[in-house]
Amino acid sequence: MSYLELSGLQKRYRDSVAVDDVSLSVEQGEAVALLGPSGCGKTTTLRMLAGLVDPDRGAIRLDGAEITRLPAHKRNxxxxxxxYALFPHLSVARNVGFGLEERGVGKPEIARQVEEALALVRLAGLDQRRPRELSGGQQQRVALARSLVIRPSVLLLDESLSNLDAKLRDTMRHEIRSIQRSLGITTLFVTHDQVEALTMCDRIAVMDRGRIAQIGSAEDIYERPATRFVASFVGRSNVLPATRDAEGRAVLWGETLPVAVPASGEFDLFVRPQRMRILPVSEPVSPGMARVHGRVLRSVFVGDHVEVLIEGVGGQLTVEMQSGSAAPAEGTEVAVAWPLSDTLPFAREAA
Ligand SMILES: Nc1ncnc2c1ncn2[C@@H]1O[C@H](COP(=O)(O)OP(=O)(O)OP(=O)(O)O)[C@@H](O)[C@H]1O
Ligand SMILES: [Mg+2]
Structure with missing residues (x-):
């Protein structure tokens, strides 16, 4: 049995289901991201774990003991x-020490632990400030110190970096990750930011309408998405409508591609733009590659890469080229090639 086990958790609000049968096992010291679009049930899942929302069904076990109905303050x-939910009238030090005060820890011991926690989040010396005298990123770190100081069995972070600017968010990601690792804290990290999920966690659980659509490493989720939803939500893909020939092979833009396709019904081929290459029409490709033909509509320089929009008989697709490599001129007839193994067929969803 894992350190933290969620089994069959469900929460309904009147007629809507916020969380529908979520099961998840988290090992001690592991960081798992809950990634998913707005309203998919991430916060509700976290609140059930924290004891702030009662599940309608299912169970939560921590270190072998069932805690499903345990009050929040007994869960550690x-x-x-x-x-952040800092107390505006209390100093940084009192904010951070709050959980220890509540637990009846003595004053000198609180002072010592608060100092240690503030050093950990690199806020030493700011202990007498009020929250309003701090920047957003500093307030963020006070909130983090406050939850770390009680030495939690599990750390729950809900979109904790969403109010920071891109640069600070990046710094905080690395800081939180290294604190989490060095203290070995079991962590559930809610985000709808893919980069955050990919960089901060050991595993990612992608949620879709109250359920976990897929759980795995960042590479699993990105390279081997289990469902059309996961393929669409994580990273970018060309979604290419394809048909089936008499032998059941995929046909795309008039070319036959030997990839496994759904046995019946309409389907699309998902291909990441950065897996595609632009070649001269006459250049041959090896057997493991797919190839279609088209014409360059336009190229857009986007900083670290160039996006080339190609139009063919079956529609349009985007190829992502490293900047520095020369993009072909508009109107050029080209071939586009990519590994067959990077071609993911998914049945088209009913509208
Ligand atoms: N107290 C509540 N009463 C009624 N419906 C609720 C309540 N809390 C959440 N919901 C609904 O449950 C669903 C899941 O909400 P939840 O807050 O878990 O989503 P989320 O994944 O955290 O979304 P976001 O990324 O926007 O924070 C939503 O449809 C939401 O409207
Ligand atoms: Mg939320």
């Missing part, structure tokens, strides 16, 4: 809310 979980 650190919860960093999206809004």
């Amino acid at each position: 979980m650190g919860y960093v809310f999206q809004s």
Whole structure:
């Protein structure tokens, strides 16, 4: 049995299902991201873990003991809310020490642990400030220190970096990850930011309408998406409508591609733009490659790469080229090639 086990968790609100049968096993010291679009049930899942929302069904086990109905204050979980929820009238030190005060820890011991926690999040010396005298990123770190100081069995972070600018967010990602690793804290990290999920966690659980659509490493999720939803939500893909020939092979833009396709019904081929290459029409490709033909519509320089839009008989697709490599001129007839193994067929969803 894993350190933290969620089994068959469900939560309904009136007629809508916020969380529908979520099961998840988290090992001690592991960081798992809950990734998914707005409204898919991430916060509700976290709140059930923290003891702030009662599940209608299912069970939560921590270190072998069932805690499904245990009150929040007995769970020893650190919860960093999206809004930080600092006490505005208390100093940074009192904010951070709050959980220890509640637990009846003595003053000198609180002072010592608060200092240690503030050093950990690199806020030493700011202990007498009020939250309003801090930047967003500093407030963020106070909230983190406050949840770390109680030495939680599990750390729950809900969109904790969403209010920071891109640069600070990046720094905080690395800081939180290294704190999490060095203390070995079991962590559930809610985000709808893919980069955050990919960089901060050991495993990612992608949620879709109250359920876990796929759980795995960043590479699993990105390279081997289990469902059309996961393929669409994580990373970018060309979604290419294809048909089936008499032998059941995929036909795309008039070319036959030997990839396994759904036995019946309409389907699309998903191909990541950065897996595609632009070649001269006459250049041959090896047997493991797919190839179609088209004409360059336009090229857009986007900083670290160039996006080339190609139009063919079956529609349009985008190829991502490294900047520095010369993009072909508009109107050029070209071939586009990519590994067959990077071609993912998914049945088209009913509208
Ligand atoms: N207290 C509540 N009463 C009624 N419906 C709720 C309540 N809390 C959440 N919901 C609904 O449950 C669903 C899941 O909400 P939840 O907050 O878990 O989503 P989320 O994945 O955290 O989304 P976001 O990324 O926007 O924060 C949503 O449809 C939401 O409207
Ligand atoms: Mg939420």
